[in-house]
Amino acid sequence: MNDAATPARYDFAAAEPRWQEAWTAQRCFSVPDVPAGDRPKYYVLEMFPYPSGKIHMGHVRNYTLGDVVARYKRARGHQVLHPMGWDAFGLPAENAARERGVHPAQWTYANIAAMRAELQRMGLSLEWDREFATCDPSYYGHQQKLFLDFLKAGLAERKESWVNWDPVDHTVLANEQVIDGRGWRSGAVVEKKKLSQWFLSITKFAPELLSALDGLERWPERVKLMQANWIGRSEGARVRFALETPAGGIPEVEVFTTRPDTLFGMSFLAVAAEHPLAAAAAANNPQIARFITEVRSLGTSEAAIEQAEKRGIDTGLRVRHPFTGETFPVWIANFVLMEYGTGAIFGCPSGDQRDLEFARKYALPVPPVILPPGADPASFQIGDTAYTEDGTLFNSGFLDGLGTAEGKRAAIDALEKQGAGTGVVNWRLRDWGVSRQRYWGCPIPVIHCEACGVVPVPDEQLPVTLPEDVDFSKSGNPLDHHPTWKHVGCPSCGKPARRETDTFDTFVDSSWYFARFTAPKAGTPLVAEAANGWLPVDQYIGGIEHAILHLLYSRFFTRALSGMGKMQAPEPFAGLFTQGMVQHASYRAKDGRWLAPDEVDVAADGSATDKATGLPVTVSRNDKMSKSKRNTIDPGAIIDQFGADTARWFILSDNPPDRDMEWTTAGVTGASRFSQRLWRLVHNALPTLPAPEVLPAADAARDLRRATHRTIAAVTEALETFAFNVAVARIHEFANVLEAHQGADAAARREALEAAARLISPMMPHLAEELWSMLRPGAPLVATLPWLESDAEIAKADSVTLAVQVLGKLRATIEVPVGADEATIFATAEAEENVQRALAGRPIRKRIHVPGRIVNFVA
């Protein structure tokens, strides 16, 4: 290897740690808790990781994207806050405890140490001094304080709600732990069970959370749309239907509808299985009781409920129509959601597809009430498809002849007049249930006292820390079985009382961490000057899977905390970027085993064989990297083999960052080759370059200098717009130009090579420092330098190529001087032989000229 004939190569393994140390030693990435001086602030944040133990390519992509932004903004003169921490509570630690007997805390902190080391090798411009984990008592203790403030402000309350219950393990299951309606561990059929739980009153902010979306100009439209749909504002009416004979003391059923205009199309009324009326009907009817039990085994997830086959049972009860006095049957239906509206609907099969399917299945009538424009009222029939669009009302008594909008108004007026209903705005958004029956989470700091009720833990007793001696061998919540932990004296009356054993949803932890990062060591949860100085986060980056919940909860917390005067920030994240997933081909043997990428040989045509057996394997593309499919690539191994810069460069070059990318070995080796090529360009040029002070002569190497300044402009624009793959492409092109100009004016070449070194710095920061130190020994680090400016005068072109079309088809291209007059351009274009042939002697009827772009002749 050290043979004199071997060409010199860039030794990334030596260089990368060296530059990382230099950045740390010079504290290049440190900023004060309160932004100071006249440099504008810029807060770059990537969604902090769950410490699973190893970083995966999704993390590498996420943090590379953030680091490009952080380094670029720093070069543009901002003081950049760029912290990192750990979303450290959650189920996997408890699973590890159950499966391997390792304590969640020990497991988690070991994972954090391992992942921190891996992240540090990536050369990210992070300020590690601000690091914390949400499982640190110094973090979650402050969270408990915030919860007590929520309680005082009336933003937290106890309510009952339904959970997935495993009757064998005696434990609450997450939706992901419910597989085909059964508990993942026990295999028992899951039931819905009602528990009293803590809720945060996010619905109080629903109107604001919705209207403020408009102001989030640097959020993807689709994320805003998803949030708007999630919040789900809908205008409609609540309508009360009196029961013909009250059941279980219930005299009437209230439904919510967005279509009061279709009330005359009613054919039945349906309630959710959890509705009180359902329980009343089941009281002395075992068949109904059995049906309710069956529906309860569907689980609590909306997807499971709505995807299930539509089923129902007639309760035998009947309700009276407020307008006609007619009576209709009351059904219990599995597609009616207790959580939405009032948990009851009136069924109008002609105007709602779900109602129609239900009516057809149970042979209920389908009276049509909305006439599509142009349809004949005498012959109009509903087949397999409900008519859900606007139209003209008919068969609808006093509403006949009205349009949809007027019909709604008239129906609501009539309902209000006779006291049978009111026009209302309904929200899909529900209050946020934050209670979890788990050990590895932040304890909810309240005490239940027989005499005093719910008593907040006094401030001076915070934090309420988790006990360390816990037993995971029993099913259920370990905090609940702990022999002593929950037994405490009531802070109010002193009598024996019981500590709350539920812990917070981990989404609570991540709803304010971005604010804590501004003053991570403070003795109070937040320091207003720090939070106000840095927030909102200027650029937040993470996966699209968080588009709704995490972002919405953070927006809610930001408003709540601002409302309580803890800080003043209208929104947590001014700019949001959602990255795509990292995928990899997966390989499956004939016998069904999944094979890891290093267990197969991939041929040139893409087919693959099992290295061990030589048998062909099935290759599938575009699979999300996952342990189960064994198609993960370990970032650590990639960095060992190719270096952090290569991994970063490939990830940026592959495709636009908001799309899913495919990790390929070929792509990595290509990126590696390019880093060596750049290094070689500088290495080979060094002996021929003049001193840095020598400026290129005015007209020396114009092509090269034009390319240099055009590249600066193009890369700058690409970085500004998150088009990192385009930035990479422009630098590739520039390298091609550099190679073609190795004999050009030496000062121009120095200018070009120095530009190359600095333009790659957000993306390949180590190589940038290496090249810069070669070109300018002893000069300050690239990490401390301002961004390059393009000189428009040098970048300007002398001539321009115009496409010439005849009837919109390309027939020739012409080269004209910049600023040539239109007549000359048309004459030149017309004179082209190919243009003449295409015109075939026909007169030109119209001449179109788009300066700098195109000439089109219409003949």
Place this chain on the structure above:
RNA sequence: GCGGGUGUGGCGGAAUGGUAGACGCGACGGACUCAAAAUCCGUUUCUGGCAACAGAGUGUCGGUUCGAGUCCGACCACCCGCACCA
């Protein structure tokens, strides 16, 4: 089921309504080498043609326009989210 997104060569992708396929990967041909690796040069959307050139072409069908990958309408396929995974 509801909501959201994506679709361009062999592959990843580029393209303010204006030359479709920049740039990279792969492949093929060549140079260097005893040989290989590394590196460099060239070709590479498809069809026809020696070529000049012509025709077709951005998931499908239709529309607007001098001109559509881009705008509009309908459809198809795939992916993601759905409140206790993080």
